Amino acid sequence: xxxxDVAFHRALIxxxxxxxxxxxxxxxxxxxxxxxxxxxxxxxxxxGVVVAAVVGVDLYLGGAAAGVLAALAVVALSRRRGHDPSTxxxxxxxxxxxxxxxxxxxxxxxxxxxxAYLVGSILTVxxxxxxxxAAVTAAVALSLALAGRVLAxxxxxxxxxxxxxxxxxxxxxxxxxxxxxxxxxxxPAAGTILTLALVVAPAGAARLWTDRIGTxxxxxxxxxxxxxxxxxxxxxxxxxxxxxxxxxxATGCFAVSMLVGRRDSxxxxxxxxxxxxxxxxxxxxxxxxx
Amino acid sequence: MHxxxxxxxxxxxxxxxxxxxxxxxxxxxxxxxxxxIRRLGFVAxxxxxxxxxxxxIGFLGGGPGGVxxxxxxxAAVTAALLTLLTxSRRVTxxxxxxxxxxxxxxxxxxLVSRRASYRADLTALLFGRLLAVTxxxxxxxxxxxxxxxxxxxxxxxELRLRAFDPQTAAAMGYRVWLLDLTLTMSxxxxxxxxxxxxxxxxxxxxxxxxxxxxxxxxxxxxxxxAVGVVATAAAGYLGLAVSYHASVTHGLRLASxxxxxLALVALYLLALLVPPARRLATRAAHRRRPPDAVA
Numbered sequence: 143x144x145x146x147d148v149a150f151h152r153a154l155i156x157x158x159x160x161x162x163x164x165x166x167x168x169x170x171x172x173x174x175x176x177x178x179x180x181x182x183x184x185x186x187x188x189x190g191v192v193v194a195a196v197v198g199v200d201l202y203l204g205g206a207a208a209g210v211l212a213a214l215a216v217v218a219l220s221r222r223r224g225h226d227p228s229t230x231x232x233x234x235x236x237x238x239x240x241x242x243x244x245x246x247x248x249x250x251x252x253x254x255x256x257x258a259y260l261v262g263s264i265l266t267v268x269x270x271x272x273x274x275x276a277a278v279t280a281a282v283a284l285s286l287a288l289a290g291r292v293l294a295x296x297x298x299x300x301x302x303x304x305x306x307x308x309x310x311x312x313x314x315x316x317x318x319x320x321x322x323x324x325x326x327x328x329x330p331a332a333g334t335i336l337t338l339a340l341v342v343a344p345a346g347a348a349r350l351w352t353d354r355i356g357t358x359x360x361x362x363x364x365x366x367x368x369x370x371x372x373x374x375x376x377x378x379x380x381x382x383x384x385x386x387x388x389x390x391x392a393t394g395c396f397a398v399s400m401l402v403g404r405r406d407s408x409x410x411x412x413x414x415x416x417x418x419x420x421x422x423x424x425x426x427x428x429x430x431x432x
Numbered sequence: 433m434h435x436x437x438x439x440x441x442x443x444x445x446x447x448x449x450x451x452x453x454x455x456x457x458x459x460x461x462x463x464x465x466x467x468x469i470r471r472l473g474f475v476a477x478x479x480x481x482x483x484x485x486x487x488x489i490g491f492l493g494g495g496p497g498g499v500x501x502x503x504x505x506x507a508a509v510t511a512a513l514l515t516l517l518t519x520s521r522r523v524t525x526x527x528x529x530x531x532x533x534x535x536x537x538x539x540x541x542x543l544v545s546r547r548a549s550y551r552a553d554l555t556a557l558l559f560g561r562l563l564a565v566t567x568x569x570x571x572x573x574x575x576x577x578x579x580x581x582x583x584x585x586x587x588x589x590e591l592r593l594r595a596f597d598p599q600t601a602a603a604m605g606y607r608v609w610l611l612d613l614t615l616t617m618s619x620x621x622x623x624x625x626x627x628x629x630x631x632x633x634x635x636x637x638x639x640x641x642x643x644x645x646x647x648x649x650x651x652x653x654x655x656x657x658a659v660g661v662v663a664t665a666a667a668g669y670l671g672l673a674v675s676y677h678a679s680v681t682h683g684l685r686l687a688s689x690x691x692x693x694l695a696l697v698a699l700y701l702l703a704l705l706v707p708p709a710r711r712l713a714t715r716a717a718h719r720r721r722p723p724d725a726v727a
Contacts (some may be wrong), residue, residue, distance in 0.1 A: 175527075177526040177529070178477070193439075216437075223647070224468070224648070228473035228474055229473050232473035232646055233700065236640060236641060237693075240697065247687035247690060248684055248685060261541055304720070335537050336534070336538075338533070339535075342527055342531060346523060346530075350520075382543040382546065383542060389535065389538035392534075393531050
């Protein structure tokens with residue numbers, strides 16, 4: 143397809159696909175408070191990518207392998223005495239990232255590769271990258287559609303779900319693996335930081351507008367896709383790093399929602415704080431011009 | 433033996449790097465205990481990223497000398513914004529931190545990306561230049577360590593109470609938000625002090641792994657802190673020695689900051705292996721005790 147031969151067109155498609163996957167899964171991340179885990183994943187998959195590049199294996203495979211290892215490490219370390227999940231997650235993050243940095247520093251082109259990893263290089267995506275992103279997006283959408291009810295149940299009432307016979311451990315692991323898949327797909331194009339932005343900010347913003355998980359998920363996906371495509375166009379217009387422009391668009395949406403969202407935003411709280419009698423400035427006023 | 437263990441550090445730049453790491457070990461070893469008991473792993477990670485735009489602005493405005501004040505200003509902004517953002521019931525703490533982290537980091541990247549020497553600058557700012565530590569930086573780190581350690585020592589009792597029983601702390605009239613702010617600023621100061629040498633991203637290891645290592649070996653805060661300081665100091669020494677020998681003897685370039693962190697993680701993994709043996713010893717000690725002593 144000649145249209146796909148243009149780098150910017152490929153970048154646009156990648157932006158839409160990655161935005162969809164991250165936005166859809168983001169609601170689960172926000173509801174289950176897995177933002178730090180997602181952050182750790184973006185860093186802990188790094189050594190896998192470096193090793194895969196050195197050995198000559200597929201980069202996605204290397205990243206996924208390291209991601210699964212890191213997820214298992216977090217689960218195992220959380221059970222050690224005195225280790226809460228945040229400590230275990232931080233240890234995995236620090237260890238994984240330091241390993242990646244050291245491995246990479248032994249190679250040539252250290253600075254260039256590292257920058258690409260942190261900030262991403264969405265303008266260099268290939269058709270194969272697009273295929274992987276499409277597959278992961280489809281897998282995320284399918285999982286959410288099939289297991290939406292179970293996911294909501296286990297997120298809000300673990301004990302109840304367990305008593306009802308659901309295997310909460312398996313569901314948790316499934317969510318962690320989906321996060322891992324989205325991170326591994328998004329990081330090469332979008333960079334570590336942007337990936338976190340795309341997963342958390344749109345879902346956090348959507349939560350300030352609605353209570354319904356279905357609506358929230360759709361809204362998060364919409365906000366994420368708008369951020370990726372809008373940020374990409376902005377970065378081309380203003381000549382700034384694409385990853386940073388997209389991150390700032392996504393976090394900008396979150397900031398606006400914090401201010402004027404329909405649920406628990408600054409605006410609604412300011413309205414609620416005013417006494418009932420003065421709730422509407424024009425209440426009780428005589429009709430004018432009569 | 434001398435050639436392997438001591439000779440590398442006779443070079444002035446290696447000696448200064450080791451000095452910086454020992455100071456940071458003392459500082460981070462103690463602060464990490466509070467990070468552990470307050471479960472602030474993500475706060476520490478957030479701080480390491482949000483300080484970045486301050487580092488960039490300081491560097492662009494005043495060269496290497498501007499980095500410290502710039503980072504400090506960004507840390508103060510982070511602490512204020514975190515307090516503001518976490519007031520909504522619907523935005524959980526971790527979501528607020530993640531959004532703040534990405535937003536501020538992206539601002540830093542945008543600022544750097546407009547410079548011609550974009551990539552080299554970004555790498556230097558993110559990963560530090562451990563082997564280029566100046567005497568002035570050493571003095572700065574020492575000053576920060578003195579301020580933070582004095583503050584934490586003075587407030588240790590209150591901070592501990594706040595960590596384990598916040599309701600009692602509030603009921604007793606302590607201003608919990610002020611204690612929280614003090615701790616957040618202490619974490620920020622560690623990040624700022626270490627930003628130029630270890631780099632902002634690897635600081636999170638210094639703020640979490642030392643106490644995590646100590647926690648594997650003990651239940652007592654003082655022991656945890658001591659183990660953390662010793663482990664970090666040992667890791668600093670080992671990491672520098674390894675990266676020096678790899679480079680000089682084998683021609684293999686290993687990033688010094690990353691090698692230090694890996695050494696620290698290796699010590700943590702060693703400590704993971706200790707508990708089974710130790711638990712057996714404790715059990716044996718229990719058995720030896722006369723029954724009436726077991727209350």
